[in-house]
Amino acid sequence: xxxxxxxxxxxxxxxxxxxxxxxxxxxxxxxxxxxxxxxxxxxxxxxxxxxxxxxxxxxxxxxxxxxxxxxxxxxxxxxxxxxxxxxxxxxx
Amino acid sequence: xxxxxxxxxxxxxxxxxxxxxxxxxxxxxxxxxxxxxxxxxxxxxxxxxxxxxxxxxxxxxxxxxxxxxxxxxxxxxxxxxxxxxxxxxxxxxxxxxxxxxxxxxxxxxxxxxxxxxxxxxxxxxxxxxxxxxxxxxxxxxxxxxxxxxxxxxxxxxxxxxxxxxxxxxxxxxxxxxxxxxxxxxxxxxxxxxxxxxxxxxxxxxxxxxxxxxxxxxxxxxxxxxxxxxxxxxxxxxxxxxxxxxxxxxxxxxxxxxxxxx
Numbered sequence: 001x002x003x004x005x006x007x008x009x010x011x012x013x014x015x016x017x018x019x020x021x022x023x024x025x026x027x028x029x030x031x032x033x034x035x036x037x038x039x040x041x042x043x044x045x046x047x048x049x050x051x052x053x054x055x056x057x058x059x060x061x062x063x064x065x066x067x068x069x070x071x072x073x074x075x076x077x078x079x080x081x082x083x084x085x086x087x088x089x090x091x092x
Numbered sequence: 093x094x095x096x097x098x099x100x101x102x103x104x105x106x107x108x109x110x111x112x113x114x115x116x117x118x119x120x121x122x123x124x125x126x127x128x129x130x131x132x133x134x135x136x137x138x139x140x141x142x143x144x145x146x147x148x149x150x151x152x153x154x155x156x157x158x159x160x161x162x163x164x165x166x167x168x169x170x171x172x173x174x175x176x177x178x179x180x181x182x183x184x185x186x187x188x189x190x191x192x193x194x195x196x197x198x199x200x201x202x203x204x205x206x207x208x209x210x211x212x213x214x215x216x217x218x219x220x221x222x223x224x225x226x227x228x229x230x231x232x233x234x235x236x237x238x239x240x241x242x243x244x245x246x247x248x249x250x251x252x253x254x255x256x257x258x259x260x261x262x263x264x265x266x267x268x269x270x271x272x273x274x275x276x277x278x279x280x281x282x283x284x285x286x287x288x289x290x291x292x293x294x295x296x297x298x299x300x301x302x303x304x305x306x307x308x309x310x311x312x313x314x315x316x317x318x319x320x321x322x323x324x325x326x327x328x329x330x331x332x333x334x335x336x337x338x339x340x341x342x343x344x345x346x347x348x349x350x351x352x353x
Contacts, residue, residue: 029100065250065254070101
C-alpha cells in the first residue's frame with residue numbers, strides 16, 4: 001500500500017501495516033476532537049514516524065497513485081481541527 | 093474500499109481526488125496531457141519565486157528594523173545625556189517595540205525559508221514524475237492498442253496528477269502563510285516609518301497616536317530597566333542630571349540585542 005505524506009513524498013508500506021496506521025490515525029483524530037492540544041503533536045509525530053520508518057520511499061520516477069494520503073507533517077492543531085471536525089469532516 | 097485509511101486520510105484523499113477530477117482528462121491526448129504537465133510545472137516555479145520574493149522583503153525589513161534599534165538606542169542616550177528623560181523613555185519604548193517585531197520577523201523568515209525548501213523539493217519530484225511520464229507514454233504508445241494505451245496512460249497520469257495536486261496544496265499553504273505575513277509586514281513598515289526620530293528635538297511636543305500605541309505595546313518594566321541601566325552607564329545614578337557628562341555620543345556602545353529583550 002502506498003501512503004503519501006503531503007508535501008513530503010510517498011512511502012510503500014506492507015499491507016499488514018494498515019491496522020497500525022489506522023490506529024495511529026484514529027488516535028490523532030480522537031485528540032483533535034477532544035480539543036486537547038497537548039496530545040496533538042506527539043500523536044501526530046507518532047503517525048508520521050511510523051510511515052517513514054515502516055515504509056520505503058517510493059522512487060521519484062514511479063507513477064503510482066496513493067492508497068492513503070496524510071496531511072503535511074507540520075500540520076498544526078488548529079489546521080487539523082478545522083479540517084477534521086465539524087463541517088469539514090467527510091465520513092466516507 | 094472501507095477501512096483503507098482512517099478518517100483523516102479519507103478527508104485528505106477526497107480533497108486531492110477533487111483536484112484531480114478538476115484537471116482535464118489526462119488520457120485525452122497523450123502529448124497534450126504531457127504539455128499541460130510541463131505548463132503546470134512552470135506555474136509551480138513561479139509560485140516558488142513568489143515565496144522567495146516575500147522572504148526577501150521580510151529580510152529587508154529586518155535589516156532596516158535592526159538599524160532602527162541601533163538608532164533609537166543612540167537617541168535615547170543622547171536624550172538622557174541632555175537631561176531629557178521623557179525623550180529617552182519614548183525612544184526606548186520604540187526600541188522595545190522594534191525589537192519585539194524583529195524577533196517575530198525572524199521567526200517568519202525562518203518559516204518561509206522552510207516553505208521554500210519544501211516547495212523546491214516538491215518541484216523536483218514533480219519534474220521527475222513528469223519526465224517519467226514522458227518516457228512511459230512513448231513506451232505505452234508503441235506497445236499497446238489505442239484503447240489499452242489510453243487506460244495505461246490514464247493510470248500513469250494519476251501518479252503525476254497526484255504529485256501535482258500535492259505541490260498545489262503545498263503552494264496554497266505557502267501562499268496562506270505569506271498572506272498572513274504581508275499584513276504584519278505592512279504593520280512593521282508603518283512602525284519603521286514612525287519608529288526613529290529624524291530630529292530628536294521634535295519629540296518633546298505631546299504624544300501622537302503612535303506614541304500611545306507604542307506605550308501600550310511596549311513592556312513598561314523592560315523600558316524602566318533599560319532606562320535605569322543607561323542612566324548608570326552615563327553616570328546619572330542620582331536624580332540630578334549631569335549636564336555635560338556625556339559630551340560624546342556613545343554610538344553603538346551597546347549591542348542592539350541589549351537588556352531590553
